[in-house]
Amino acid sequence: MAGETLLKVQGVETYYGNIRALAGVDIEVHKGEIVSLIGANGAGKSTLMMTICGSPQARNGSIVFDGEDITQLPTHLIARRRIAQSPEGRRIFPRMTVYENLQMGAGLDNLKFFNEDIEKIFTLFPRLKERQSQRGGTLSGGEQQMLSIGRALMARPKLLLLDEPSLGLAPLIVKGIFEAIKKLNQEEGLTVFLVEQNAFAALKLSDRAYVMVNGKVTMSGSGRELLANPEVRAAYLEGGRH
């Protein structure tokens, strides 16, 4: 499964003012993998996700994507290197229709694939097709998450970043969304980097995973290994399942 390295994060430190949120993070994502990052609230998971996207930028360390150093690039240029993000809290455009939201995702340069891509997303998430003329803000939480992922996919990403796709959703809907991610990964070979609180679901889905504590990666391994790891179980799984 493991192909060549797509994303390599090395010794990244990120600060909010004088507060260090990331204390030297090393992470690698290979082509065709689903990699997840789990950890408690405030561990720095979302910060890492945002740092990869250049907002805020890393103060130290390097982020290399597809052989190119993107550490200092502005956010919109990073996005144009085909790193698409479904941000935390979904952040769809509430007053635009579903269709317009998806159009926004297609960006400026790939309108030529637009019809083909939007059909693909409508097959993946049929609910979005039903609701295409509806305003984003009128969708349910699960539909908004689908829209957020769909919008990210419209950019034809090489790497899809998902920040807490299960946030505030019912277990059944989370299951559906995770199945869709798995399907994308298996059928299209899409590389996915996932940040999750829902450690159990994330680890089951992932090829590999990292555990983050206080701005540092403390453990890594295959999803199955971490699921079996007593420490991980104690900290992130047992509590969460009861």
Place this chain on the structure above:
Amino acid sequence: MSNPSETGNAGTMGQALKEALFAGVIAFGMFLLFVGIETYQDINNALVWRTRWGLLAIFVIVAAVGRFVTVAFIKPHIDRRKLNKAKSGVLEISDKKSFFHKHFLKIALVLLLIYPFLSLMIVGKQGSLKYVDNFGIQILIYVMLAWGLNIVVGLAGLLDLGYVAFYAVGAYSYALLSSYFGFSFWLLLPMSGILAALWGIILGFPVLRLRGDYLAIVTLAFGEIIRLVLINWTDVTKGTFGISGIAKASFFGIWSFDTGATNNFVKAWGLSASSVYYKIFLFYIILALCMLTAYVTIRLRRMPIGRAWEALREDEIACRSLGINTVTTKLTAFAIGAMFGGFAGSFFATRQGFVSPESFVFLESAVILAIVVLGGMGSLTGIAIAAIVMVGGTEVLREMSFLKVVFGPDFTPELYRMLLFGLAMIIVMLFKPRGFVGSREPTAFLKERRAVSGSFTKEGHG
């Protein structure tokens, strides 16, 4: 209006009386100093005051009676209508639209095109001056300004309280360049727009990182800076005296509207001398400028940049994660909005023939912003209606001499302009919190158009 047998409910009446009393007390408190007491200078130039209890009483009575009627009759009536609608299952959205509704814009445009001639026919030349100039041109200037500001506030969601600065830049660009260098209106019109756009970018750079209230304060300051520069840079701008004798616009250089000129329009056409022809000409210029603004806005909304503006209004972080360059997006919004302000400004200068910093005070910015908000942010039709109501309304106030019957012979309605303005805004915001036209019209459809009422959409975050 309502069925007396149903409103005869004793509880409603008691409630209405209580609320009416309360409204009366509040009105008394509010207007006691405002209306009840008047200051004036006596013969010795000393400031003295006298009371106006009668007028105050009228205000209080109007408030109390108004509240009583609202609670006792209007509210039950509205509630019943809503209930009936809910029972019969008729939603407020329907696909069928009347002929007038469907062709509203075309009808409005045709009416605007024949408006000056209509007024010439009905009230004659002298009467037309008022209707074409005070109503037509005045309202259209505000329509244009509000549509220009709409790009910044309504589409890009950047709250700009200093929009009048660009209006001033446009007006002074025309006034100064035409008096110092003698350039013509048709050369200076685009130049004023470009200069204003430049100032838009200059303002844009420092405020790129600001949003919401912070942005509003900085833009407010910017508007004041421009005004203060105009006042204090007396060598060039003549300060508070302003610049007078600004050249009139010519008919594309073919005919002039200056009375002394050999190619005078009136003489060339063998018409009897009247300034109404120039006013009609100006009316068509500002109408064309408005149409240009509307056309550009509508086109831009369907283009990537317009979509990016709207996305920026909705969620800046999501925008960046989609590869939108928020810096250029914001700057273009400021620049294009300012450009239309500049056009309007240079038109204003040529219409007035006189500019002074007094025309560009904060109140103007506030009025323009109020028009945009009342009309419904982003909706061109709504904004035009709001401009007609607000600007036309203040003009109509001058005509309301019948109000003297109610409020006494000393009552001058114009002085209550701002009071009524505020009242109108409160009423509109109570009943139509998103403005006259509150729903955003989508610009892209896959196969079919489907109407989703704005009332289904939640404001805020997804």
